Amino acid sequence: MTGELSSLCGGLPPELCEQLAREQQVIKIKLEKRRYGREVTIIEGLDEAEVNLKKLASQLKSRLATGGTYKKGRIELQGDHRHRVKEILVEMGFPEENIIIVE
Numbered sequence: 408m409t410g411e412l413s414s415l416c417g418g419l420p421p422e423l424c425e426q427l428a429r430e431q432q433v434i435k436i437k438l439e440k441r442r443y444g445r446e447v448t449i450i451e452g453l454d455e456a457e458v459n460l461k462k463l464a465s466q467l468k469s470r471l472a473t474g475g476t477y478k479k480g481r482i483e484l485q486g487d488h489r490h491r492v493k494e495i496l497v498e499m500g501f502p503e504e505n506i507i508i509v510e
Contacts, residue, residue: 428457430502436489437509448475448489450482463499470495 419427434452441447450467453460464477467484471491475484484492489508497503 425457426500428454430505432457432501432505434496434501434506435509436492436506438487438489445485446487448484448487448492450484450492451480453480453482455480466499467492467495 432452432454434450437449437451439447439449453463460477460480460482464475464482464484467482468475471484471486471488473485473488475482477483493503493506493508496506
């Protein structure tokens with residue numbers, strides 16, 4: 408991970424480099440209907456090399472008091488949490504203009 412960041416940012420400090428990596432990601436939040444009418448919030452577009460998706464999924468689940476999982480490079484949360492997830496991701500430092508809610 409640090410090798411990829413150093414090649415991307417050259418001689419910039421690591422904090423600035425991580426911020427640049429976050430700003431390059433386009434995050435999509437969408438809702439899927441599953442069997443029996445259950446709704447699942449899907450978060451896609453996060454770079455696994457830059458963000459620990461398992462840790463992020465755990466933080467989102469505890470903040471939203473819901474169940475969920477991380478698999479195939481995306482986070483799945485039980486229920487419709489699209490707008491609240493966007494607010495939480497912005498609080499965590501992801502740029503708001505890069506977070507798209509797919510209706």
